[in-house]
Amino acid sequence: xxxxxxxxxxxxxxxxxxxxxxxxxxxxxxxxxxxxxxxxxxxxxxxxxxxxxxxxxxxxxxxxxxxxxxxxxxxxxxxxxxxxxxxxxxxxxxxxxxxxxxxxxxxxxxxxxxxxxxxxxxxxxxxxxxxxxxxxxxxxxxxxxxxxxxxxxxxxxxxxxxxxxxxxxxxxxxxxxxxxxxxxxxxxxxxxxxxxxxxxxxxxxxxxxxxxxxxxxxxxxxxxxxxxxxxxxxxxxxxxxxxxxxxxxxxxxxxxxxxxxxxxxxxxxxxxxxxxxxxxxxxxxxxxxxxxxxxxxxxxxxxxxxxxxxxxxxxxxxxxxxxxxxxxxxxxxxxxxxxxxxxxxxxxxxxxxxxxxxxxxxxxxxxxxxxxxxxxxxxxx
Numbered sequence: 607x608x609x610x611x612x613x614x615x616x617x618x619x620x621x622x623x624x625x626x627x628x629x630x631x632x633x634x635x636x637x638x639x640x641x642x643x644x645x646x647x648x649x650x651x652x653x654x655x656x657x658x659x660x661x662x663x664x665x666x667x668x669x670x671x672x673x674x675x676x677x678x679x680x681x682x683x684x685x686x687x688x689x690x691x692x693x694x695x696x697x698x699x700x701x702x703x704x705x706x707x708x709x710x711x712x713x714x715x716x717x718x719x720x721x722x723x724x725x726x727x728x729x730x731x732x733x734x735x736x737x738x739x740x741x742x743x744x745x746x747x748x749x750x751x752x753x754x755x756x757x758x759x760x761x762x763x764x765x766x767x768x769x770x771x772x773x774x775x776x777x778x779x780x781x782x783x784x785x786x787x788x789x790x791x792x793x794x795x796x797x798x799x800x801x802x803x804x805x806x807x808x809x810x811x812x813x814x815x816x817x818x819x820x821x822x823x824x825x826x827x828x829x830x831x832x833x834x835x836x837x838x839x840x841x842x843x844x845x846x847x848x849x850x851x852x853x854x855x856x857x858x859x860x861x862x863x864x865x866x867x868x869x870x871x872x873x874x875x876x877x878x879x880x881x882x883x884x885x886x887x888x889x890x891x892x893x894x895x896x897x898x899x900x901x902x903x904x905x906x907x908x909x910x911x912x913x914x915x916x917x918x919x920x921x922x923x924x925x926x927x928x929x930x931x932x933x934x935x936x937x938x939x940x941x942x943x944x945x946x947x948x949x950x951x952x953x954x955x956x957x958x959x960x961x962x963x964x965x966x967x968x969x970x971x972x973x974x975x976x977x978x979x980x981x982x983x984x985x986x987x
Contacts, residue, residue: 631866633859636829636849639769640863642871642906643835643842645938645946646777649867649906654769657751658848661823661831662694662717663772664759667740669714669788670779672725675739678707678784680728687733688723691758695720696802708796714788715804717822719758726757733757747774761827769846776820776833776844789819789835810834814861816868820844822856830856836864840875841906843867871906874913876938878902880953886923886933888956890967895923896953897933903948907940914939919950929955 631640631650639654641647648654684698696718698704704712704721706728712721723733730736733756740754749771755762779785792811796802810817816836823831829849836843845863850856877883882896897919907913919934934950959967 631859631862633847633863634851634855635847635859637769638845638847638859638863639773640843640845640867641773641777642867642945643777643780643837643844644904644906646774647905647940647943647945648770648773649843649871650863651769654773654846655751657766657768659759659761659765659825659828660767660772660848661759661761661825661828662719663767663821663823663831663833663846663848664754664757664765665713665717665722665823666772666775666779666821666833667743667754668722668725668736668757669710669785670775670782671736671739671743672706672710672713672729673782673784675729676706676725678705678710680706682706682709682724682728684720684724685727688720688727691719691723693719693760696798698724699799702799704796704798708798708802710788711791711794711796711804712802714821715791715794715806716802717807719760722756722758744771744775747771747778749774759823759825759828761825769848772833772846772848773844776835776846780820780835780842780844786819789821790817808832808834809857810861810864813857814864816864817861824853832856832860834860834864836868838868840873840904841868841871843871843906867906871908873904874907875902875904876913876915877904877936877948882953883936883950884917884919886919888923888927889925890959890964891956892967892971895927895956897950898953899936899948900930900951901948903936903938903946905938905940905945911940917950925956926958927952927954927956929953 637653637656640650681703684702689700694717696712698720709721712718726736744752752767752771755765793805807822816838818835818837820833830853831848834845845860847859877899879902884897885894888895915938917936931952932949938946
């Protein structure tokens with residue numbers, strides 16, 4: 607009887623595997639990674655630190671540098687270099703003008719190499735100047751295995767990155783709302799000397815309902831590449847696939863990774879944006895200072911993983927208090943690994959008070975204390 611029970615239990619486990627034993631994704635691509643889109647925590651990886659050519663996924667960096675350094679309503683002219691960019695392009699004429707915003711759509715939706723050159727020359731002054739900015743930004747983002755030479759990803763032996771580094775870049779870029787909106791656009795028309803009708807090359811936007819971007823890439827040396835993202839309610843995951851043997855395998859591998867993240871991880875909310883997480887007494891005020899975050903803080907974790915957090919908070923609370931003034935830090939852990947940290951800030955401001963206002967508060971506060979004491983003694987008596 608015992609043997610029969612053991613056999614049945616084993617059979618059930620084989621037929622209905624537990625959450626923690628979910629089948630690992632099979633990815634044909636040379637290099638790949640899946641991360642928590644909120645903080646970059648690695649959920650799955652394959653040769654993720656291998657340096658590789660990255661083709662047009664380069665344009666993620668081009669886009670974010672443009673967004674951070676240029677007015678979207680401004681215009682830029684196509685130079686001779688932009689006109690001669692070749693391969694995937696809008697086919698801008700030399701000296702043709704277009705708004706920066708429309709050029710960004712050309713860059714990220716159509717993957718236009720000429721748009722990349724126009725934006726790079728506007729932001730960096732020259733292609734080499736822009737490459738310097740790209741590498742400086744990569745260093746700030748701790749993309750330690752990345753080097754950029756051009757703004758579009760056309761092949762160069764000194765132009766490379768890794769799945770890990772591109773995931774870091776994507777997590778950062780997705781925090782920019784304009785970037786996020788651009789990369790999930792399926793179709794749009796932009797205007798220069800004529801109307802250009804654009805359709806996104808990221809087929810996951812049609813093939814996977816939770817897909818929200820980000821960028822395709824291909825050269826014969828890089829193979830098929832895709833940085834992709836998916837959101838399902840509060841779950842947010844980012845996948846990077848580099849060196850896939852075909853376009854279909856690149857999209858299917860990416861979809862498989864995104865589905866693995868969405869289906870096998872739960873979202874744990876730690877702090878809700880702009881709501882008091884802690885409260886501190888404010889001197890000379892009959893109110894409490896709300897301490898919290900300007901953005902939601904949460905992490906993805908598997909069923910058997912333990913999510914904890916640690917709070918370091920200032921005890922002093924001196925006037926004046928400015929809104930967004932730092933009062934401490936919260937660190938979030940999955941098991942024993944630090945996966946996210948954020949500054950705890952004041953969600954409200956408090957002005958300094960004059961000597962007489964402080965004196966009035968002190969007298970009133972003392973009177974209230976005595977009043978409460980007499981009430982207590984009256985109940986006891």
